[in-house]
Amino acid sequence: MFIHIFTYRLKCLLRDYEGIFWTMLFPLILATLFNMGFSNLNSAEMFNPINIAVVNNESYRQNQSFKQTLEKVFTGDDRLFNLSVVSREEADEMLKDNHIDGYIIAEQPIKLVVSRSGIKQNIIKSFIDNYMHTFSAISNILEKDPGKLQSLINDIESKVKYSKEVSVTNAEPDNVLIYFYTLIAMACFYGGFLGMGEVSDVQANIKPVAARINTAPVHKLKTFFYSSAASIIIHLTEMLILLAYLVFALKIDFGTKTSYVLLTTFIGSIAGFSFGAFISAIVKKYEGFKVAVIVSVTMLCCFLAGMMYQDMKYIVATKVPILSYLNPVNLLTDAFYALYYYDTLTRFFTNIVILTGFIIVFCSGTYLIIRRQKYASL
Amino acid sequence: MQVFKLCIKVINKNKYLLLVYVVIFLVISFTLSLTAVREMETSTSFKPAKTEIALINEENTPLINGFRAELAKVATFVDIPDETEALQDALYFRQVSCIIRIPQGFTEKFMNGENVQLGKISIPNSIRNVYIDLCIDKYFNTARLYVQNMNGITQQELVQYLKKDLYDTTSVEMIAKGEKTSVTNLNYFFNLFAYPMLSIIILGMSTLMLIFNDKDLKMRNSCSPISSTNISMQFVLGNLTFTFVSWLIMVLSCLLLNFKSIFDFNTVFLVISSFVFAFCCSGISFLIGNLVKSKDAITAVNNVVTLGMCFISGVFVPQEAIGSSVLKIASFMPTYWYVKANNTIAKLTRFTLDTVKPVLYDFLIIIAFGLAFFSVSLAIRKKYRSYT
CATH class of the missing domain: 3.40.1710.10 (abc type-2 transporter like domain)
Known part of the structure; x- marks a missing residue:
């Protein structure tokens, strides 16, 4: 009996193109779009040498020490600036056309001309400030002890770096990843459509097919479990395809703990399926309404987990922490995030345990509602 | 004008579904604008970045x-x-x-x-x-x-x-370039506008087309004494009316939220730009409505088309942050030109024929896209009709 129901259910589901579209193709398309749209999202915060100009006037040509200082920062791979030496008019023109972020007039005192106050302009200013401050310090010291000139020159030459990167994890804080993690979570919860279908198909008041199944001389719970097995197998396969696509085609970084990533996907898939079944069982309306409930609950959960606006996840976690534990989509996202970003597994297991709790609630809820449902007339 | 009247009736019946989109758009734009303004602040005096x-x-x-x-x-x-x-x-x-x-x-x-x-x-x-x-x-x-x-x-x-x-710090001179915060903000608003506009028009139009494309109804209509070209034209008119009304509702609500800059030249151009784009959306919806045969498929096609176009042409993410190869693909879509036109408009400080020219070119491209979509759909209609 199992093989019979299972194979026919499998066939039914595979021929339901709309179902396949929403549970598999849609997440795949969305992943591709995310990848195309977000691939350079972090480039804005990355540092590239700033384009500046210095006005080529008499005082600049004579100011050897400033020239030397500038030279140090516009050569080499880790340079601060790309420098062009031009006339004042040219500099003005370049600034207006956004070819440079600011230009320096090396008079006494040195002046900076910019067109807006952004971080790049502030870096240029900070650099000139530094030059001026060093000068001021030197004159203070020489005032007290004029004999220090030589040692001062040596000291200025040897700039020391006063900060050291002490990373706590090997993973880079690449915050675009969270979008892909929420996407998998969403795809898992779209498995809810399959769960919903399984429950609807044994509720004789919802579908004619269910009415027929109810009249068959097979235990209803058995039919439900057998065909659910087909749904779960299909959804798991879809999730594995999505995961493979993300990892191998889009090269999304999931960290090094592959077996745990698979475990999370597996639990996520079950959670999504049972979620759909549960909703289908408690919402006693026609199917379109059930779909609407599943979509809106999933989307709300996704929004709170940071799918549309990633800071949302942080805001919820810091302002209303309880909500981040009550949101299964967030738990799933957070599990992937913890696997990628943390060296310890405490947070990952917390997420997984709560998620398993959700699965138990959904499954027992569904069981208690649909068991022993009888229809007076079919 | 029976066909036209029926169009309006059908749309009227589905108006609540479409209004949901408008409301969602407004809520999202409002929240985003609250967070975006903070980052775009510019002023006339130099401020340290923190x-x-x-x-x-x-x-x-x-x-x-x-x-x-x-x-x-x-x-x-x-x-x-x-x-x-x-x-x-x-x-x-x-x-x-x-x-x-x-x-x-x-x-x-x-x-x-x-x-x-x-x-x-x-x-x-x-x-x-x-x-x-x-x-x-x-x-x-x-x-x-x-x-x-x-x-x-x-x-x-x-x-x-x-x-x-x-x-002591360096003295900094600011050269005013006249970038206005309110305009950058509005620019963002109008870019985002592409998504709900496309969605609403596609959903509305396709609902309409599904009803008309019902086989029995179609056969009955074919034997009516109105010529098929006439029917098609009334249809296009209905489509455009619907587009115009949805555009008006959205633009008005958009301007209400940003009422400070209504009288700017930039705003006027942004509104024109959105109007041109709405025309193009109308063409797209007409094409989809003619191609897709079932209600469920429409939701799927709608999602893929709108999300796809919006993601890669810079509606959600700024165009500067999108890779150049992706933008090349995007330039085959009207949304790309719409966003490009908006970004150019927001940067304009003087309005002469010379400065406005690139924007007008973008408009022409968008209109051309729209016309192309309409002609393809009309051709498809004709072909299908000859089959039946």
Whole structure:
């Protein structure tokens, strides 16, 4: 009996193109779009040498020490600036056309001309400030002890770096990843459509097919479990395809703990399926309404987990922490995030345990509602 | 005008479904505009850029307090509990751009002229990181000059000197370029507008087409004494009316939220731009309505088409942040030209034929897209009809 129901259910589901579209193709398309749209999202915060100009006037040509200082920062791979030496008019023109972020007039005192106050302009200013401050310090010291000139020159030459990167994890804080993690979570919860279908198909008041199944001389719970097995197998396969696509085609970084990533996907898939079944069982309306409930609950959960606006996840976690534990989509996202970003597994297991709790609630809820449902007339 | 009247009737019946989109769009745009304005602020005087950092201070000495005061000029301190996960989270979600830890015994070693360093966790190679680094090195390198060249200098003296040295800053001249915050904000609004506009028009139109494309109904209509061209034209008219009304509702609500800049020339152009785009959306919806045969398929096609076009042409993410190869593909879509036109309009400060020309070219391209969609759909209609 199992093989019979299972194979026919499998066939039914595979021929339901709309179902396949929403549970598999849609997440795949969305992943591709995310990848195309977000691939350079972090480039804005990355540092590239700033384009500046210095006005080529008499005082600049004579100011050897400033020239030397500038030279140090516009050569080499880790340079601060790309420098062009031009006339004042040219500099003005370049600034207006956004070819440079600011230009320096090396008079006494040195002046900076910019067109807006952004971080790049502030870096240029900070650099000139530094030059001026060093000068001021030197004159203070020489005032007290004029004999220090030589040692001062040596000291200025040897700039020391006063900060050291002490990373706590090997993973880079690449915050675009969270979008892909929420996407998998969403795809898992779209498995809810399959769960919903399984429950609807044994509720004789919802579908004619269910009415027929109810009249068959097979235990209803058995039919439900057998065909659910087909749904779960299909959804798991879809999730594995999505995961493979993300990892191998889009090269999304999931960290090094592959077996745990698979475990999370597996639990996520079950959670999504049972979620759909549960909703289908408690919402006693026609199917379109059930779909609407599943979509809106999933989307709300996704929004709170940071799918549309990633800071949302942080805001919820810091302002209303309880909500981040009550949101299964967030738990799933957070599990992937913890696997990628943390060296310890405490947070990952917390997420997984709560998620398993959700699965138990959904499954027992569904069981208690649909068991022993009888229809007076079919 | 029976066909036209029926179009309006059907749309009227589905208006609540379509209004849901408008409301969602307004809520999202409103929340986004609240967060976006903060970052785009420009003004006529030069302001120091500030970045959020977390400073974990294990020492309380005059030198470090002076450093903290200096750092406060370029940074806002964010309080985050000193726990690994909390710090990591804050960095990941960019609540802070770096975390600086001043280790115990730093001051003592520094005053003895030993080589010491602050611990820092940051986003590698980020521009804010460079900015903070400059500030740290500036303070301690200047301090080092005193420590190495003034024997027996006390911390108090050192801090006094530093305070005086670091007080003077470079004078900065701002050349006004006339970028207006309100316009950048509105630009963002109108870019985002492409998504709900497309969705609403496609959904509305396809609902309409499904009803008309019902086989029995179609056959009955074919034997009516109205010519098929006439029917098609009435249909197009119905389509355009619906587009116009949805456009009007959305633009009005958009302007209500940004009422401060209604009378700008830029705003006028942005409104025209959205109108041109709405025409193109109408064409797209007409084509989809003619191709798709079932209600469920429409939701799928609608999602793929709108999300696809919007994602890669810079509706959600700024065009500058999208890779050039992706933008090349996007240039085959009207949304790309719409966003491009909007971005150009927002940057305009003078309105002469010369400066407006690129925008007009973009408009022409969008209109051409729209016309192409309409003609293809009409051709398809004709072909299908000859089959039946």
